[in-house]
Amino acid sequence: MESAQNSVGLVKTEYFTFAEEEEDHLVLDSGKNFGPVTVAYETYGTLNPERDNAILVCHALSGDAHAAGFHADNDRKPGWWEDMIGPGKAFDTNMYFVICSNVLGGCVGTTGPSSINPRTGKPYGMEFPVVTIGDMVKVQKKLVDRLGIEKLLAVTGGSMGGMQALEWSLRFPNSVRSAIIIASTACLSAQSIAFDAVGRNAITSDPNWQGGDYYGGEIPARGLSIARMIGHITYLSDRSMHEKFGRKLQSSGKFNFDFSSEFQVESYLDYQGTKFVERFDANSYLYVTKAMDYFDVAGYYGEGVLEKALDLVKARIIILSFTSDWLFPPYQSEEMLDAFVQAGKDVSYVNIDSPYGHDAFLLEYELETKLIGTFLYATYNNEMFWEEKW
Amino acid sequence: MVKNHVKKFVTIDDRLDLGVIASLIDDDTWVLDLGCGSGALLEYLIKTKDVKGMGIDINIEKTILCMKKGIPVVYQDLNEGLTNFKEDTFDYCVLSQTLQVVQHPDELILDMLRIAKYGIVSFPNFGYYRLPLKLFFRGRMPVSKEFPYDWDNTPNIHLVTIKDFREFCKKNGILILKEYHNYGENYSSGHFLNNKRSKNCVMMITLERKSGK
Numbered sequence: 001m002e003s004a005q006n007s008v009g010l011v012k013t014e015y016f017t018f019a020e021e022e023e024d025h026l027v028l029d030s031g032k033n034f035g036p037v038t039v040a041y042e043t044y045g046t047l048n049p050e051r052d053n054a055i056l057v058c059h060a061l062s063g064d065a066h067a068a069g070f071h072a073d074n075d076r077k078p079g080w081w082e083d084m085i086g087p088g089k090a091f092d093t094n095m096y097f098v099i100c101s102n103v104l105g106g107c108v109g110t111t112g113p114s115s116i117n118p119r120t121g122k123p124y125g126m127e128f129p130v131v132t133i134g135d136m137v138k139v140q141k142k143l144v145d146r147l148g149i150e151k152l153l154a155v156t157g158g159s160m161g162g163m164q165a166l167e168w169s170l171r172f173p174n175s176v177r178s179a180i181i182i183a184s185t186a187c188l189s190a191q192s193i194a195f196d197a198v199g200r201n202a203i204t205s206d207p208n209w210q211g212g213d214y215y216g217g218e219i220p221a222r223g224l225s226i227a228r229m230i231g232h233i234t235y236l237s238d239r240s241m242h243e244k245f246g247r248k249l250q251s252s253g254k255f256n257f258d259f260s261s262e263f264q265v266e267s268y269l270d271y272q273g274t275k276f277v278e279r280f281d282a283n284s285y286l287y288v289t290k291a292m293d294y295f296d297v298a299g300y301y302g303e304g305v306l307e308k309a310l311d312l313v314k315a316r317i318i319i320l321s322f323t324s325d326w327l328f329p330p331y332q333s334e335e336m337l338d339a340f341v342q343a344g345k346d347v348s349y350v351n352i353d354s355p356y357g358h359d360a361f362l363l364e365y366e367l368e369t370k371l372i373g374t375f376l377y378a379t380y381n382n383e384m385f386w387e388e389k390w
Numbered sequence: 391m392v393k394n395h396v397k398k399f400v401t402i403d404d405r406l407d408l409g410v411i412a413s414l415i416d417d418d419t420w421v422l423d424l425g426c427g428s429g430a431l432l433e434y435l436i437k438t439k440d441v442k443g444m445g446i447d448i449n450i451e452k453t454i455l456c457m458k459k460g461i462p463v464v465y466q467d468l469n470e471g472l473t474n475f476k477e478d479t480f481d482y483c484v485l486s487q488t489l490q491v492v493q494h495p496d497e498l499i500l501d502m503l504r505i506a507k508y509g510i511v512s513f514p515n516f517g518y519y520r521l522p523l524k525l526f527f528r529g530r531m532p533v534s535k536e537f538p539y540d541w542d543n544t545p546n547i548h549l550v551t552i553k554d555f556r557e558f559c560k561k562n563g564i565l566i567l568k569e570y571h572n573y574g575e576n577y578s579s580g581h582f583l584n585n586k587r588s589k590n591c592v593m594m595i596t597l598e599r600k601s602g603k
Contacts, residue, residue: 316462337464338474344420344442348457350450350465370454378460 007078008044008086008093011069013109015040018142026139029132036118039143040065040109041101044085045093047149053380054149055091056140057081057100058157058164061231061288062280064108067100068093083365090369095380096153101143103136103164105288107281110139114215114281125283126212133160133295137167141175153380155315156180156372158361159328160288163295166336169315170301178316178379180372183325183361185332186306186339187296192327195234196289199227203282212283224282225273232272237324237357241265306339313340317347318375320368322360348375399577403430407512410570410577410592411484414510415439419481422446422506424468424498425488428455436461444480469493472501480506489513490546500562503597508567512592515571517551517585536589552585555593565601568594 019025019035026034042065047054057067059080068085070078079100085091091098102110105128113128120127144152155168155176162184169179188196206223208214236244245265249255261267302309317340321333330351340347352367354360361368399409408431415421417439423432426445429452435441445463447453456463469492483506489495490513502509514536524532531541539546550558552571559566570577571588584591 318457334474338476341444342476342479346462347444348462348464350453367450371457374454374457378458382460 006086006088007082008069010073011042011044011066011071011079013040013042013065013071015109016143016146018146026135026142028129029134030130032129034129037104037111037139037142038109038115039101039104039111039139041099041143042066042068042079043100043147044068044098045096047097047147051149052151052153053095054097054099054144054147054152055154055156055376056144056152056168057085057091057098058136058140058155058161059100059103060157060159060161061285061292062228062276063161064106065100065102065110066108068098081362083362084368084372090365090372090376091156092373096376099144099147101140103160103288104139105131105136105284105291107284108279112281113212113283113287123215125215128283128287130290130294131287132291133163133167134171134300136291137164137171140164140168141172144175150175152176154178154180154376156182157184158182159184159358160292163292166297167295169313169317170297170309173312173314176315178318178375179313180318180320180375181333181336182320182368183322183328183358184319185328186298186309186336188293189329189332192234193293195230195327196293199230200286200289202226202230203285206282209282212286214282219277220282221277224280224285225270225277227282227285228273228276228280229269232269234327235357235359237326237355239324239355240357240359243355244268306335307342310336310339310345311343313343313345316375316379317345318371319347319349320361320371321349321351322354322356322358322364323351324355325358325360327358400434402434403427405430405486406572406575406577407486407590407592408434411486411510411512412439414508414568414592414594415441415482417441420444420479421482421484422475422480423484423486424472424502425485426452426456426461426463428452429459429461429463431484431486432456432461433459468498471497472505475505477504478507482506482508482510484510486510486512487514490548490550492548495548495550496558496562499558499564499595503564503595503600507596507600509595510592511555511595512590513550513555514590515552515585515588516549517553518587518589534589552588552591555591559593559595563598564595565598566593566595567601568592 017038019037063080066079067081068079087094102108105112107114113124117124155165157165162181165179165181169176203223206220208218209220248264250267261270297309298306319333321330337349354364356363402408420442423445426447432443436443446466448467453463453465483502521532570579570592571584572590
C-alpha cells in the first residue's frame with residue numbers, strides 16, 4: 001500500500017438492491033420498465049449530522065465504484081481517483097462524505113448485461129435494455145435517497161462522469177448544490193460517436209461475440225481489446241504520444257520486416273487491450289458507449305436549445321476542460337459555459353493547459369485539486385449570499 | 391462652483407476608481423468584470439448592491455481567489471475577445487485599469503457594448519500634465535504611480551488620454567454617459583482642463599443606438 005497516510009485506506013464495496021417488485025421497477029428513458037437493480041458502491045469519509053457534506057463521484061466509461069483506497073493490504077493499485085479523494089485532497093474526506101457507485105449497465109457489481117436475469121436464470125446479454133446517462137443517474141438517485149441524503153453538496157466526474165454530473169443538475173435540480181463537470185460535454189460530437197461505433201463494431205464482429213450470448217464460453221477478447229485500443233488513442237494526444245513513445249522500437253534497434261508489434265506505441269496498445277479484457281465485459285462496453293452516444297442535454301431537456309435546457313439548473317457549476325483534449329474538446333465545454341451564462345446561471349470555467357489529452361482529467365490533479373478544492377470550500381462554507389439570485 | 395460635483399467614494403481593495411465604478415452600478419443588475427483580479431469589486435457589489443456578478447481573469451491564482459469568495463469566474467484571455475457571449479447578456483461590463491494592456495482595445499470596447507447595456511471603463515490618463523513634463527525634462531519614458539513600469543517591462547501597450555478616448559467614442563457611435571476624473575484624493579466630474587489635470591478617469595459608456603438616440 002503506497003502513500004497510505006494520504007489515503008482513505010482499506011475500503012469495501014457495498015451493495016444495495018431495489019426495484020425487486022414489478023410495481024417498483026425503474027422506468028427507463030426508453031419507456032421500458034426494469035428491475036431488480038443492484039448497485040455497487042463505496043463511501044469514504046463521514047456523513048455529518050446535517051447530511052449536507054455528501055459528494056457523489058461519477059466514473060467514466062471504464063471506471064467502477066472503487067474510486068479511492070485499497071481493497072486489501074497487498075493491493076498494488078488504489079482506486080481510480082486516489083489522487084483526488086482522501087484526507088487533505090480535493091475531495092477531502094476529513095470534511096466531506098464521498099460516494100461512488102458503478103453505473104447501470106456496467107460490469108463491476110451494478111446490474112448490467114453480464115448480470116443474471118432472474119426470469120431466465122441466465123445472464124441478460126442482449127436482453128438487457130438499452131440505458132441512458134439519465135437512467136444511470138436515476139439509479140444513483142435511489143442510492144443517494146437510501147443513504148438518507150436529500151441534497152448533495154456536489155456531483156462530479158470526468159468524461160462520462162461529467163455527463164452524469166450535468167444530468168444530475170437537470171434531472172434532480174433540487175437535490176444538487178453544485179456540479180463539477182470535467183473534460184466533458186453536453187452531447188457527443190459526430191467524431192466521438194464515430195470512435196464509439198468503431199469500438200462497438202470491433203466487438204460485434206468478433207466471432208466469439210455470438211450475438212452477445214458468450215457467457216460461459218470464449219469471450220470476444222480480440223474485439224474488446226481492439227475497442228480499448230481505439231479508446232486509448234482518443235484519450236491521449238499527438239504530443240503526449242510523441243513524448244511517451246515517439247518512433248521508438250520495442251526491442252531491437254532494427255526493423256523486423258514483419259507484422260509483429262514492433263513500435264513501442266503498438267505494444268502499449270496491445271498491453272492496454274489485453275489488460276482491459278481481464279476486467280471489463282464486452283457487452284457492457286456496447287451498452288455504456290451507446291448511453292454516451294444518446295446523451296444530448298439540449299435535445300432531451302431544451303427542444304434542441306442548450307440554453308433552454310440549462311435554464312432548469314439550480315446548482316452552482318464549474319466546468320474544467322483541457323487544451324489538448326480532442327475527444328471532448330474545450331470548445332464543447334465553452335458551448336456549455338456560454339449556454340449557462342445565457343441562462344443566467346452561476347458558472348465558472350477553466351480551460352487547463354495540458355499536453356495529456358482527454359486523460360488529463362486523471363493526471364492534472366495538482367491544479368484540479370486547487371480549483372475543485374476551492375470551489376467546494378466556497379460552496380460548502382460561504383454564506384451563499386447570491387444563491388437565491390441564480 | 392464645482393462643489394456639487396464632488397462626492398465621496400469608497401475605496402475597494404485600496405482603489406478609489408473601483409469605488410467610483412461601484413457608484414455607477416444599480417442594484418439588482420448583472421455585472422461582468424473583465425480582468426476582475428481576485429474579485430474585490432464583484433464581492434463589494436454582490437454584498438452591497440445585490441447584483442449578479444461574474445468575472446474574467448487570465449491569472450489562475452487570482453481566478454482561484456475569486457472562486458474562494460464564491461464568485462463565478464472564467465479563466466480567459468481578453469485578447470481572445472468576448473465573442474463567446476451573446477448580445478445584451480449583461481447590464482454592465484466593467485474594464486478597470488485593463489484597457490491599456492489589451493492588444494485590441496477598440497475591439498474589446500465594442501464587444502463590451504455588444505454584450506452589455508453599459509460599459510464602465512477606468513484607465514490612467516496619459517494626458518496628465520506631469521507626464522509629458524517628465525518626458526520633456528528628463529528625456530525618458532515617464533514613470534509614476536499610475537505608470538509604474540519601465541519602457542522595457544511595461545504591460546501598457548495602448549496608452550491613452552481622456553481626449554483620445556472621447557475622440558474614439560465619437561468615431562464609433564459611443565455615448566459617454568458619465569465621466570469622473572481623479573484629482574488628488576478624490577474623483578469628480580466637470581472640472582476644467584480635466585484632460586491635463588487628472589491622473590485617472592472613469593467613463594460610463596453605451597452605444598448610441600442602444601441609448602435610443
